[in-house]
Amino acid sequence: MPTVPVIPSVWPSSSEWFFLSPVLLMAFWGVLVLMLDVLVLRNRTLLSTRAKWLGLTSLVGALAALGLAVGLLWPGVLATDVLSANEEFFNGTIAFDAASALLQVVGIGFLVLVIGLSMTWVFTNEQGEYYALLFWSAVGMILMIEAEEFMTLFVALETMTISIYILTGLETGSKRSSEAALKYLIYGSAASALFLFGLSWVYGLTGTTRLAAVGRALVESRTVEGIGGQWTSGLALLLVLAGFGFKVASVPFHQWTPDVYEGAPAPVTAWIASGSKFASFIAMIKVLMLALGTWSVDTGHLQSPGWVVILSILAAVSMTYGNLAALGQQNFKRMLAYSSIAHSGYLLVGVVAIGVSSQRTEATGAVLYYLCTYGLATLGTFAVAAWLAHDVGSDQIDDLNGLGFRRPVPAFCLAILLLSLIGVPPLAGFFGKMLMFMEALNAGGNGGIALTWLVVVALLNSVVSAFYYVRVLKALYLRQPGPAIGKSFPSGVIWTLVIAAVATVGFGLNPTALLDPLGGAGISLLTSPEPASSGRPVDSNGITQSATVPENPAQTQVPVAPAPSASAR
Amino acid sequence: MLLLMLVSAGMLVAGLWEILIFREFGPMRGVFVQIAGAAVLCAVGTVLARNLIHSALYLVAFFFLVACLFIMLEAEFLAVMQVLVFIGAVAILLMFGIMLTQDVQGDQVEAHSVLRRLPAAIVAIGLFVMLAVAVQQRPDFSKARTERAAPSVAARERVLNQMPQELGLDLMQRWCLPFELVGLLLTASLVGAVALAQPVGSLSAGSDGTPSPGSLTETPEHLSREVAGGTHSSSRPDLVSP
Amino acid sequence: MSQDVPLNWYLIVAACVFVIGLFGVMTRRNPIAVLMSIELMLNASNLNILAFWRLGTPNPGEAPLTGVVFTALVIAVAAAEVAVGIALILVCYRVWKSADVDRYDSMLG
Numbered sequence: 001m002p003t004v005p006v007i008p009s010v011w012p013s014s015s016e017w018f019f020l021s022p023v024l025l026m027a028f029w030g031v032l033v034l035m036l037d038v039l040v041l042r043n044r045t046l047l048s049t050r051a052k053w054l055g056l057t058s059l060v061g062a063l064a065a066l067g068l069a070v071g072l073l074w075p076g077v078l079a080t081d082v083l084s085a086n087e088e089f090f091n092g093t094i095a096f097d098a099a100s101a102l103l104q105v106v107g108i109g110f111l112v113l114v115i116g117l118s119m120t121w122v123f124t125n126e127q128g129e130y131y132a133l134l135f136w137s138a139v140g141m142i143l144m145i146e147a148e149e150f151m152t153l154f155v156a157l158e159t160m161t162i163s164i165y166i167l168t169g170l171e172t173g174s175k176r177s178s179e180a181a182l183k184y185l186i187y188g189s190a191a192s193a194l195f196l197f198g199l200s201w202v203y204g205l206t207g208t209t210r211l212a213a214v215g216r217a218l219v220e221s222r223t224v225e226g227i228g229g230q231w232t233s234g235l236a237l238l239l240v241l242a243g244f245g246f247k248v249a250s251v252p253f254h255q256w257t258p259d260v261y262e263g264a265p266a267p268v269t270a271w272i273a274s275g276s277k278f279a280s281f282i283a284m285i286k287v288l289m290l291a292l293g294t295w296s297v298d299t300g301h302l303q304s305p306g307w308v309v310i311l312s313i314l315a316a317v318s319m320t321y322g323n324l325a326a327l328g329q330q331n332f333k334r335m336l337a338y339s340s341i342a343h344s345g346y347l348l349v350g351v352v353a354i355g356v357s358s359q360r361t362e363a364t365g366a367v368l369y370y371l372c373t374y375g376l377a378t379l380g381t382f383a384v385a386a387w388l389a390h391d392v393g394s395d396q397i398d399d400l401n402g403l404g405f406r407r408p409v410p411a412f413c414l415a416i417l418l419l420s421l422i423g424v425p426p427l428a429g430f431f432g433k434m435l436m437f438m439e440a441l442n443a444g445g446n447g448g449i450a451l452t453w454l455v456v457v458a459l460l461n462s463v464v465s466a467f468y469y470v471r472v473l474k475a476l477y478l479r480q481p482g483p484a485i486g487k488s489f490p491s492g493v494i495w496t497l498v499i500a501a502v503a504t505v506g507f508g509l510n511p512t513a514l515l516d517p518l519g520g521a522g523i524s525l526l527t528s529p530e531p532a533s534s535g536r537p538v539d540s541n542g543i544t545q546s547a548t549v550p551e552n553p554a555q556t557q558v559p560v561a562p563a564p565s566a567s568a569r
Numbered sequence: 570m571l572l573l574m575l576v577s578a579g580m581l582v583a584g585l586w587e588i589l590i591f592r593e594f595g596p597m598r599g600v601f602v603q604i605a606g607a608a609v610l611c612a613v614g615t616v617l618a619r620n621l622i623h624s625a626l627y628l629v630a631f632f633f634l635v636a637c638l639f640i641m642l643e644a645e646f647l648a649v650m651q652v653l654v655f656i657g658a659v660a661i662l663l664m665f666g667i668m669l670t671q672d673v674q675g676d677q678v679e680a681h682s683v684l685r686r687l688p689a690a691i692v693a694i695g696l697f698v699m700l701a702v703a704v705q706q707r708p709d710f711s712k713a714r715t716e717r718a719a720p721s722v723a724a725r726e727r728v729l730n731q732m733p734q735e736l737g738l739d740l741m742q743r744w745c746l747p748f749e750l751v752g753l754l755l756t757a758s759l760v761g762a763v764a765l766a767q768p769v770g771s772l773s774a775g776s777d778g779t780p781s782p783g784s785l786t787e788t789p790e791h792l793s794r795e796v797a798g799g800t801h802s803s804s805r806p807d808l809v810s811p
Numbered sequence: 812m813s814q815d816v817p818l819n820w821y822l823i824v825a826a827c828v829f830v831i832g833l834f835g836v837m838t839r840r841n842p843i844a845v846l847m848s849i850e851l852m853l854n855a856s857n858l859n860i861l862a863f864w865r866l867g868t869p870n871p872g873e874a875p876l877t878g879v880v881f882t883a884l885v886i887a888v889a890a891a892e893v894a895v896g897i898a899l900i901l902v903c904y905r906v907w908k909s910a911d912v913d914r915y916d917s918m919l920g
Contacts, residue, residue, distance in 0.1 A: 004717050004871035006724045009743035027753055034760065093746040129764035136757045143750060151881050152747045158888045159754040162895055166761030169899055175906050181765075182899045186845050189892050190836045193852035196885065197829055200856045204822075204863035205707075207718070208870035209877055217870055220714075231703040597815035605824040612828045612851050616835035621844060628847050631828075635854050638824075641816065642865040647882055651857075654886050659850065659893045666843050666897040670904045689837035693830040700826035704819050710868040717871040724875035725864075732879070739876045740883075747880075751887045758891035762898035768905075 012090050019089075019096040022069040022104060023139050026111075029061035030135035037128020051127045055119035058131040062112045062138075069105045092210050094146040099525040102517055103282060104142045106372055110275045111138045113379050113496050118267040120492035121390045124170045133170075134271070137163035141279040148290075150199050150209040153283060154192075157247070160279065161188050164272060168264040180263025187256040188246065195243020201236035202291070214291040237295050237307055240287065241314075247280035248344045251318040258325075261337030262395075266386030269333065273340050273382060274375035281347055281371055282525070285354060285364065289526050296355045308355045311348050312454050319345030319461040326468045332395045333385045335468060336378070339421065342465060343374055349451075349458050350436035354526075356451065363439035364522030369515050370432030373420070373507055377429060380417045380500030383493045384410070391490075397472055402481025410489050411476050413501035418469045420504045423462050427508040433462065435515075601641060608634035621667045629660045646732040821862035829855035842903070846896045853889045857882045 017024070033054055041050045089095060115134065124130050140159030147153035165188065169181025203209055206217035218233075246253040261269050288296070288307055296308050322342030329335035350367035357363040389395045404411040420429035437458055440451045507514045611634060614627035632655040639648035710718075728735040740748045828851055835848025864878020 003719045004721075006720050007872050007874060009739060009874065011742045012745065090746050091743045093744065126764040126767070129760055133757055133761055136753055139753060140750070143746070151744065151877075151884055152750070155747045155750045155754060155884055155888065158891070159750055159757065162754060162891055163757050163761065165895055165899070166757070166765060169765055169902060178899065178902045178906055182842060182903050185892075185896050185899055186842060186849075189846070189849045189896065190852070192892075193832070193849050193856065196853065196856040197859065200825075200859035200863065201703075203860060203878070203881070204867055206870055207710075207721075207863075207868055208873045209881065213870055213873075231699055232707050235699055235703050598820075601816045601820060605820070609824065609827050609831070612831040615847055615851060616831055616839070616844075621841060624844055624847055628850065631851065632854070635858060638821070638858060639861060642821075642861050644861055644865065644879055644882075647861065647879060647886075650883060650886055654890050655850070655854075658890055662893055662897050663843060663847060666846075666900055669901060670843065686838050689834050692837065693834040696833065697826060697830040700830070701823060704822040704826065707819070707822070714871065715868050718869050718873070721869040721871060721873045721875065725869065728875045736876055736879060736883070739874065739880060743874055744880045747884055751884050754891050755887060758895045762894045765895075765898040765902050 007092070009091060016090055019072065022065040022072070022108060023142050025061065025065045025068060026108075026135045026142075027139045029058070029065070030132035030139075033058050033061070033135070034128045034132040042128070047125065047127075048122055051122045052119070054127045054131055055115065058115050058135070059112070059119070061135070062108065062115050066105065066108045066112055069101070069108050073101050073105065093149045093152040094143060095148045096146060097524040097527075099521040099523075100142075100146040102521045103145050103278075103368070106375075107138065107142050107145065107275060107278060110271070110278065110375055110379065111135075113499065114267050114271045114275070116492050117270060117379070117383055117386060117496050118492075120267075120386065120490040123172065123174075123265050123390070125172045126170055130167065130170055133163045133167050137167065137271070138275065141275055144279045145282050147283065147286075148211050150203065150211070150214075150291075153287070154196065154199060157195075157280075157283070158192060160276060161192070161247070164268070164276060167268045167271070168260060170268075171265045174263075174265075176263035177265065180260045184256050184260045184264075187253075191243050191246030191253060194239050195246075198236050198239025198241075198243065201232065202240065205232065205236065211286060211291040215293055218292070218294040233295055237292060238310070240292070241307060241310060244280060244284040244287070245314065248277055248284065248347070249341050250314050250344045250348060251321050251341065252314070254318070254321070254341050254344075257341055258334050258337040261340065262331060262333045266333070266382050266389055269385070270379045270382035273336075273378045277340075277344070278371050278375050281351070281367070285351060285367065286525060288351065289354060289360075293355075308352055311352045311355075312451065315345045315348035315352060316454060316457045317345070318342065318348065319458060323461050323464040323468075327464070329468070330396050330398070332388060332397050332400070332472070333382075335397065335472075336381055336385065339465065339468070340378065342461065343378075343421075345461070346433060346436065346458060347371065347374075349440050349454055352451065352454065353436055353440035353442070357439045357442050359439065359442060360526055361519060361522040363436070363442075364525055365515055365519030366432065366435035366439055368518040368522060368525075369428075369507075369511070370436055372514060372518070373428035373432050373504060376500045376503050377417045377420050380413065380497045380504075381421070383496040383500075384414050387489060387493045397475055398479075400472060400475045401479035403475075404477040406481050407489060410494060410497050413497040415473055415476060416501045416504055417497075418472055420508065422466045422469045426505075428504045428506075428511070428514075429508075431508060431511040433458075435511075597641070601638075604634055604637050604641070608638065621671060622664075625660060625663050625667060628663070629656055632656050632660065643729050644732065646736060818862055818866040821858060821866070825855045825859040825862070828852075828858070842896070842900045846893060846900075850889060850893070853885060857885050860885070 036057060037050065037054055041053060045053075094100075111134065115131070118130070118134070137160050140156045140161075140163065144153060144156035144160060147156055165181055165185045168184055169178050171177035199209075202214060206214045208214055208217065242253060245251075246256075249257040260272065264272065292307065296306050319342050322338045322340070322345060326335050326338035326342065329338060347367060347370060350363065350370060354360055354363040354367060384400075385395060388399055392399050404415075416427065420427035423430045423433045437455045440455050608631055611627045611631035615624050615631060618624040618627060632651060635655075636648040636651040639645070639651055832848045832851030832855060835851065836845055839845050839848060860878050860881050864881075869877070
């Protein structure tokens with residue numbers, strides 16, 4: 001039996017850093033905004049002037065990062081440098097492939113919208129800190145999407161969440177904001193401790209922290225060498241799932257969601273619901289598929305049922321609980337929070353579908369499509385919640401009464417987004433749900449696990465969810481306008497709403513525009529990087545063209561994401 | 570204080586156990602049992618002590634004993650880090666937090682209810698039993714795999730004696746990305762902690778053009794100063810948010 | 812010398828500390844005490860990682876210091892979490908004049 005030499009350790013080359021340029025720019029821009037606030041503007045200008053300048057600077061930085069990220073998608077940029085597709089890129093800590101190139105564009109697009117939304121009102125004295133932390137949480141988010149290894153994943157996840165804890169508590173003079181931040185921090189730290197303990201067991205069972213190597217070790221152990229202990233792997237799996245379940249607000253770990261969504265400043269809530277959920281689901285898919293794919297079903301070696309069954313149950317319970325709880329809510333933000341729990345349930349159906357479907361990449365594409373469109377829709381609805389909270393001074397659904405008569409354009413956009421959240425046919429939400437549920441039914445390929453019951457539960461839930469969304473629609477169009485409703489909408493809210501609604505309609509009418517690039521991203525998301533064989537220099541042909549991904553760089557480059565660039569402007 | 574006695578009693582029992590049972594295994598197991606037993610008792614003390622200051626003191630002892638276990642695992646550098654960071658920074662921060670929120674002596678007694686503890690105890694004991702079974706079931710690697718990993722094992726044995734140097738090189742080369750990222754995380758949390766702990770008034774007070782004093786610096790010392798100032802001024806009405 | 816003590820002993824100790832921390836998180840009402848319990852859980856994970864690093868079999872080709880780097884990163888993350896946690900607790904204490912999570916009730920849940 002030949003021994004395997006230790007992988008050499010090197011400082012990443014400049015071309016590797018080049019691929020990180022959007023992330024580096026954002027990390028630097030956070031410092032820049034903070035310095036601009038602390039050294040130049042604070043104590044010299046009025047708060048409103050300061051907020052305007054800092055917001056504009058941040059917007060410029062985020063747009064520049066978006067430009068860099070789109071530039072990296074340019075055909076040929078990735079294909080020229082095969083470093084991105086093997087285990088030696090940044091010594092195997094992250095991967096920069098078609099998936100991360102595209103998904104980081106979407107993530108930065110969300111950031112641009114959130115910054116635009118934050119510029120609408122001044123809700124905190126700590127403007128510089130606010131924008132800096134927004135940038136840094138985006139850095140954590142994108143590195144979490146790109147992470148190929150547990151340490152990087154954990155640190156990136158913590159960077160994202162700790163920044164968001166602080167952002168939640170930054171609203172000046174708001175009791176609810178501080179309370180929400182503390183609750184978020186306590187639940188979140190406990191969940192990440194559970195997650196970390198699970199990771200320590202996975203590390204112990206396999207002797208490595210790289211996702212791909214963990215996956216290989218577990219497969220090997222299942223077939224030949226027998227390290228897949230029964231309780232051992234089951235507990236490690238449960239602990240890891242607990243960490244992810246908290247991040248995506250699925251049911252047994254959802255208690256923080258309503259309070260945090262209600263208490264945080266509305267742009268931060270939008271960021272939690274879109275960006276944080278987006279990154280967490282992608283990291284979850286990567287970990288479950290690349291590293292813990294062996295534990296997806298009961299294989300006889302494992303006594304635990306495997307994550308497909310666990311996640312199916314979590315999905316069903318999340319959907320049902322979220323929808324039933326949302327039915328009774330009078331508060332708009334709380335209703336959206338419960339609906340976000342329900343949507344986590346739908347997305348978990350998609351994750352299960354990836355686990356069992358015979359067409360894994362299509363299923364991944366469907367989940368990514370749903371994540372993108374749901375993120376946009378939720379940004380739009382929270383923009384309205386922000387307007388309610390600030391200009392009307394309340395966040396009850398009744399305060400939306402008669403909006404359709406007084407302000408037709410925003411009301412119409414909101415109606416479109418709500419219909420998309422229900423899943424009404426021509427809109428993007430419908431296609432997302434339909435694709436995911438069809439993939440869940442398409443489970444014949446993997447041991448014939450029947451997910452029909454799960455899809456039935458999901459469909460019933462969609463019907464239930466229609467009730468509370470329709471209540472908002474009724475308030476918009478069927479009620480007499482209240483006294484507060486005549487106030488004008490700030491342009492940030494209008495922009496976010498219009499962009500979200502246009503994207504929802506556009507991707508609904510032409511889903512392939514978004515599905516094709518995301519399907520390509522799905523291929524490389526589910527492809528573990530090649531094992532580092534020979535050390536550098538990398539031989540350029542042998543590495544990328546593996547049997548599992550026949551057309552990786554070539555095919556995924558062609559559709560240069562019309563979607564995210566449209567969503568950003 | 571009952572628990573303190575328990576800790577010493579535990580040490581004593583562990584010592585006796587060492588003499589009686591582990592003699593034939595060599596000295597390290599006995600030392601391990603003593604340290605680990607004391608660490609577990611300190612953890613119990615942290616969780617059960619009614620007085621928060623006592624909790625924090627048990628926690629300091631626990632951190633120290635974990636550092637001892639790190640030394641037994643031949644990671645002396647990490648043991649030093651553990652002492653510096655956990656005892657030197659984390660425990661001190663927690664102490665500050667206790668003193669600033671508990672009228673300085675920190676003897677506000679928490680009321681415990683059985684109703685709250687019983688289910689938690691059942692969950693915890695159940696999880697422990699499952700983890701213990703998991704540890705017992707943890708299978709060993711096959712011989713072939715162990716042989717293939719021989720260079721990695723050899724490399725591990727080689728770095729043991731020059732840990733700080735090797736760790737520094739590895740952090741700057743192999744693990745440079747998580748290392749840089751953790752730097753960003755620490756920056757973010759410091760900036761955020763300063764921003765949160767700043768005793769600002771309301772938004773309108775800031776926006777009428779009167780700059781709030783003492784908001785120019787962003788240093789860690791500033792944080793502790795602000796935190797320390799929080800108690801003295803917490804009775805001022807403008808600090809109490811609506 | 813460390814080969815004397817079997818790996819499973821470390822794992823049992825780590826598991827024990829971990830569930831004690833979990834019990835604390837579930838029962839304590841003072842947020843500072845909850846933070847302390849979370850520190851216990853993080854330390855248990857660190858002990859686990861380091862024991863696996865020193866006494867376990869690495870993956871073939873694995874770097875020599877993986878577990879040590881992991882532990883070092885976790886120590887830094889724990890410190891950051893506590894710093895933010897204490898700041899938030901102080902902010903809440905200013906508002907409510909109380910350090911008890913059950914008394915923070917500006918929202919429904």
